[in-house]
Amino acid sequence: MWYFVAPEIVFGKGALQALDELVGQRGLVITDARLVELGLVDRVTSRLARAGLEVRVFDQVRPDPTVELVQRGVVMAQEFEPDWIVGLGGGSPMDAAKAIWVLYERPDLEAAEINPLVELRLRQKARLITIPTTSGTGAEVTWAIVLTDAGEGRKMGLGNRENVADLAVVDPLMAAGMPPVLTADTGMDALVHAVEGYTCTWHTDLTDGLCVKAARDIFRYLPRAVQEGNDMEARERMHNAATGAGLGFGNAWASLAHAMGHALGAAFHVSHGRAVGILLPYTIEFAACESPGRFAELADRLGLEAGSGEGGCRELAERIRELARQIGSPTNVAEAGIDLEACEARLEKMVDDAFNDSQILTAPRSPTYDELAQLFRCAFEGRDVDF
Amino acid sequence: MTLRLASDAWIKELSRRLNESNSYERAAKDWEGDFLFVVEPDEEFDDTAYLYLGLHHGKSPSAALVNSEDERETEFVIRAPYGTWREVIEGELDPIQGIMTRRLRLSGNMMKVMRYPKAAQEIVACCAEVPTDWS
Numbered sequence: 001m002w003y004f005v006a007p008e009i010v011f012g013k014g015a016l017q018a019l020d021e022l023v024g025q026r027g028l029v030i031t032d033a034r035l036v037e038l039g040l041v042d043r044v045t046s047r048l049a050r051a052g053l054e055v056r057v058f059d060q061v062r063p064d065p066t067v068e069l070v071q072r073g074v075v076m077a078q079e080f081e082p083d084w085i086v087g088l089g090g091g092s093p094m095d096a097a098k099a100i101w102v103l104y105e106r107p108d109l110e111a112a113e114i115n116p117l118v119e120l121r122l123r124q125k126a127r128l129i130t131i132p133t134t135s136g137t138g139a140e141v142t143w144a145i146v147l148t149d150a151g152e153g154r155k156m157g158l159g160n161r162e163n164v165a166d167l168a169v170v171d172p173l174m175a176a177g178m179p180p181v182l183t184a185d186t187g188m189d190a191l192v193h194a195v196e197g198y199t200c201t202w203h204t205d206l207t208d209g210l211c212v213k214a215a216r217d218i219f220r221y222l223p224r225a226v227q228e229g230n231d232m233e234a235r236e237r238m239h240n241a242a243t244g245a246g247l248g249f250g251n252a253w254a255s256l257a258h259a260m261g262h263a264l265g266a267a268f269h270v271s272h273g274r275a276v277g278i279l280l281p282y283t284i285e286f287a288a289c290e291s292p293g294r295f296a297e298l299a300d301r302l303g304l305e306a307g308s309g310e311g312g313c314r315e316l317a318e319r320i321r322e323l324a325r326q327i328g329s330p331t332n333v334a335e336a337g338i339d340l341e342a343c344e345a346r347l348e349k350m351v352d353d354a355f356n357d358s359q360i361l362t363a364p365r366s367p368t369y370d371e372l373a374q375l376f377r378c379a380f381e382g383r384d385v386d387f
Numbered sequence: 388m389t390l391r392l393a394s395d396a397w398i399k400e401l402s403r404r405l406n407e408s409n410s411y412e413r414a415a416k417d418w419e420g421d422f423l424f425v426v427e428p429d430e431e432f433d434d435t436a437y438l439y440l441g442l443h444h445g446k447s448p449s450a451a452l453v454n455s456e457d458e459r460e461t462e463f464v465i466r467a468p469y470g471t472w473r474e475v476i477e478g479e480l481d482p483i484q485g486i487m488t489r490r491l492r493l494s495g496n497m498m499k500v501m502r503y504p505k506a507a508q509e510i511v512a513c514c515a516e517v518p519t520d521w522s
Binding site: 001002003112113115116117156157158201202355356357358360361362366368369 | 410413414481483484486487488489490493497498501502503504505507508
């Protein structure tokens, strides 16, 4: 028994015009100041105004949003009383919007209480729209919320199936201006979602196809989107692939690269997409020795002519590294500019953090403490995983 | 010798195996919170059993079959029919997935449990090692 949860999705060039038809009184846009400067927020607020909504903008979201930031957004929501909340941006603004929405509806809850078992009874005051401006996070279609507890210095994985958006507007024109590095990092995030959604032990018949299609399109279109930002075919395929991968992994689970990536990101403030993109091939090689099946199957479905079993699994890892090199992304932690001595000094905490991350539950091969420490070391230095 | 799931010997054997597990000790080194596992009747089992498992800082200081839910106060209670417990112990149902789908009904702070996924895995691994009589 499992669930498949998704919002209504409007996608393709011009999808933003769906906002013209909204029916409501007040819209609160949750975003960041950079998107205001770039004019992307205006594109949304003008359409909300055209639909007759009074609009307010909360533009204080920063990367890795904290509980305290969410509480500030909730205060604005309580004052303004919107009937639509719009999460606009990458994963951080969309996750913040989900949390602000939940706590606006349920002021009796703490952020840390947003979990899959609580009955939220949302949609009494407002509904949620998500509009991604990057092609990677998938947060527009997932119910997961990642917030940072600044006191403990750790990320909290929250969320409930009820807090999935009502409407996701997936318009590639909103992501067309991404610079190459952001395109590369977020694109690798989408690839990791697709690969882990397919290979995790919680994968399902309903998510496999989404993950394969997304992975295939990312291999094909990510280099073009990075190298030629005006290539709108590549931009559109990447935008759709990110949403497809979001539906895939969001209704299965992520896995070891995410557990390790969260730990690496928290230790060194590496962007999420970059961290998981570096780590994915190492986790695939780790699976190669004992549990290569799903990875080799994916390689076959991607047409990599990779063979079966361990060989296919290792070929998939190598192809992902080739893609990373092609788009100028690092293939190990040292290449990301992180000092190896600092890595070693924080290794024990990173291992513990990874083991305390729920994404580790679904690894096809579950590591021991020593194996996970070794795996991190391989990723630090770019060594092959042969254990 | 195999042990019936709904028995004092079974839960004490699980406790003993947890105390021997280095992996569990590390994964649960900060954990504080006792569990009561309620085995509910179904077509394979016609009684209700209450298995108390004390857990503290990577060790299991005590365990017992108790007579009712009120006999020991615990921070967490998990209820499920006998057949569902069997699926968990035999590795067919991930306990976290079982909790998320409410096939295992958890009373207590779920987010606290979700912060110790490795410990949950190690408990299930130890459960699987207990020679269990399913007849």
